[in-house]
Amino acid sequence: MKHIVNGAGEFQAELLKTMSNQAELPLILKELELEFDAQIQKCLSAGLNITHLDSHANFANKPAVIELLARVAAKYALPVRGFAKRNDIVTVDHCTSGSALKNVEFIIQHIELCRKMGHGIIEIYLHPTYIDGDYLKCSPVAANENWKKQRERDVENACSPKLLKYLQENNVKTVSYGELRKSRSS
Numbered sequence: 001m002k003h004i005v006n007g008a009g010e011f012q013a014e015l016l017k018t019m020s021n022q023a024e025l026p027l028i029l030k031e032l033e034l035e036f037d038a039q040i041q042k043c044l045s046a047g048l049n050i051t052h053l054d055s056h057a058n059f060a061n062k063p064a065v066i067e068l069l070a071r072v073a074a075k076y077a078l079p080v081r082g083f084a085k086r087n088d089i090v091t092v093d094h095c096t097s098g099s100a101l102k103n104v105e106f107i108i109q110h111i112e113l114c115r116k117m118g119h120g121i122i123e124i125y126l127h128p129t130y131i132d133g134d135y136l137k138c139s140p141v142a143a144n145e146n147w148k149k150q151r152e153r154d155v156e157n158a159c160s161p162k163l164l165k166y167l168q169e170n171n172v173k174t175v176s177y178g179e180l181r182k183s184r185s186s
Helices: 025-045 056-061 063-076 104-116 133-138 145-158 161-169 177-185
Strands: 094-097 122-125
Touching: 025 063, 104 122, 104 161
Parallel strands: 094 122
Antiparallel strands: none
């Protein structure tokens, strides 16, 4: 795994830059596939119910990783979060960051636009986070005021009575990836 981890066994911080090296790309992708399989197998052997595959900071949406992750998802019949609609794996019809939408009014407008465009299942992902002293110890990035405001705004948006009322009045159902997996595989 010398291409994806450093000497301490941690994922390379510069992995995305390394992936631009076309000569090493096949080796990197092979190591990533082995790592993806190992992580999934470890979860399954522990008796965990895996509902979907995900990656941090949309790493899986990098062109070199998309086909690899699609193969892994198909192998285990798992949905992939954040992927554009595909026929070979389970995905939502449309995915966007709720954080980028700033407030409940924008989220509602986005849902309306997606419905008009015929998107059936849409994902608006948020990063609701309560930031306290313990969290700051674990995540130094949380001290950044802009990051902190965005996460706190996501909490407000996710818990907004206005959004919940809109969802209820417009027959918008919230589903988990486990439910999505079952509905798309039947």
